Amino acid sequence: MKPYSLILKELWQRPTPMLTSLVAVTLGVTALVAIQNITVYSEQKISSEMDSLGANVLVLPPSVSLQNYYSADMHGKTMPEEYVTQLALAKLPGVQNLAPKLCVEADVDSIPVVLTGILPRSEFEAKAAWQGMSLLTSSVGSDRGCCATGITGGDEDEDPTALATKRSIKDLGKDEVILGSEIASQLGSQKGDKITLLEKEFKIIAVLPATGTIDDGRLFAHLHTVQELSGSGPVVNVIEIMACCEDAAGDLVGDLSKELPDTRVVTISQVVETQVAVNGLMSRLSWLFFSILLLVGAASIASVMYSNVSERRKEIGTLMALGASPAFVTRLFLGKATILGFAGGLGGFLLGTVLAYILGPQLLGVAVQPMPQLCLIGIGVATLVAVVASYLPARHAAGLDPCLVFNDA
């Protein structure tokens, strides 16, 4: 028999007094694990949805009032194209991609169309002045700002239809054009056909899938070609920025305004802020529940330990008479608290994970996976709380007068 066997045997033989405390600690950790688990996976889902939404920040000329997010470039106002370079060189945290646009009216076979000039990323890479920025040639989200993942790069970007979701493409020739699904249908054109726009012949290299936005009715050509054909010079109507959602809701807008003071920066702020706020609230709530339930658990443990010491006075006195030192008695009670905290932490982690697994898809439509780091946090904090709560009762036990073992003591 080892000293810890004394603790385990006592817990095994007399589990009832400790069950309340164990339940409180377990519930505290369960609340933390379940809510944190759902929150983390909810954040990932939101982040992924924001990526699929495309650009979530717009840089516009200052006098523009935004009526429709997706037609933000159709206002006729322009700003210098060099702003794009300036933004790229600024390397602002949270910026994943830039997509400058210039929108002009044209017609194809007497049908009025909107021709939008876009800048392929190969143009960014080609510019010597931007070689050092590596903004669009490598993922920026992984080490800057709060982006979980970068969105640039990958084979998918080579496909021009990626423009529909990614808002930018890798390559686009000066005489190539991409059609929105609706206008392609209206013109009866398909990939490989040729069409004439502003007296220049273009080859259709892709027809975009339907997006349900105004983009379905657009034609996309190289920005510089559109600038040249329209005679507008090196200007753009809008710079779309794909930013990480938390940054978009945070400092990014301020940073952008500071970088380009003569512009207007707008974001899908309500969407982003609300979603980020909900996540933050859930996260804070989980810590609040965790703290409250752990405090209840701590109070319960302290109370149960005091009563345990009181019930076992004779037993403790006997141990002391038989040669147990005060330090041994202290260890006996703190050991018991450690086991309780560990069991509560582990039980809470398992219960919380199962709860998150069940409730995540039901409540938020989020599929969750176990998060081992929460196991460490849960067990660590629960054990610490249990030990701290038991310290005074343990010292009280160690300070008992061993003479109480005698008959008339």
Add this chain to the structure above:
Amino acid sequence: MYSLENVIKKYERHGQEVTALDDTNLEIPDNDFVAIIGPSGSGKTTMLSLLGGMLAPSSGKVVLDGVSLYDLSVKERTKVRSTKIGFVFQSFNLIPWLTARENVQIPLVLAGCDSEQQQQRASAMLEKVGLADRMRHKPSEMSQGQQQRVALARTLANDPQIILADEPTGNLDPETREQVMEYLTEFHQDGRTIVMVTHDEAAAKFATRTIRLVAGVAADLNTESQAEAA
């Protein structure tokens, strides 16, 4: 050898000072069997606590084998208790959730013996008190007499040179009382020193010496009777 040198023990109770032991001098040589008798509140338990290294005197010294017990640190005194002193209690003080053998193992656990040694020694001690067939029984599954024998086996586990017994027959029927006293006599005959606090005059007769405590003052009845005889 034990000696109490001018030991005074005073308590504070409800603002009043109570003298439990008053300037007591006592010598208990090795292999002595002393019965301490006296009315309730006379200081018997206080004396046992002092001898057990569990209650420091207000003044005076308790010396065991030439070492003043209360000049030792708590840790050293705990060590003395676990190696030299065994206790027998009136209500046995067995741990209710441990088996008989595990109860006997406790002093060996506290002394740091390994598990195998603990089990062998505990089994041998239980056999010695006639409980070889009760090793896995819990205290609640045994009679009072059997429980006291388990307690005696526990007392012997560390082979103590001194046994301090507090009313060891107080909760027992006459037959079991006789049996327990015979065991104590046997332990005495094995060379141990026994100091027994008792109300039971029949039990006291097993001792070789009787000390009466009245209001904190000790009187050796044997010395008195010798003086009277002279």
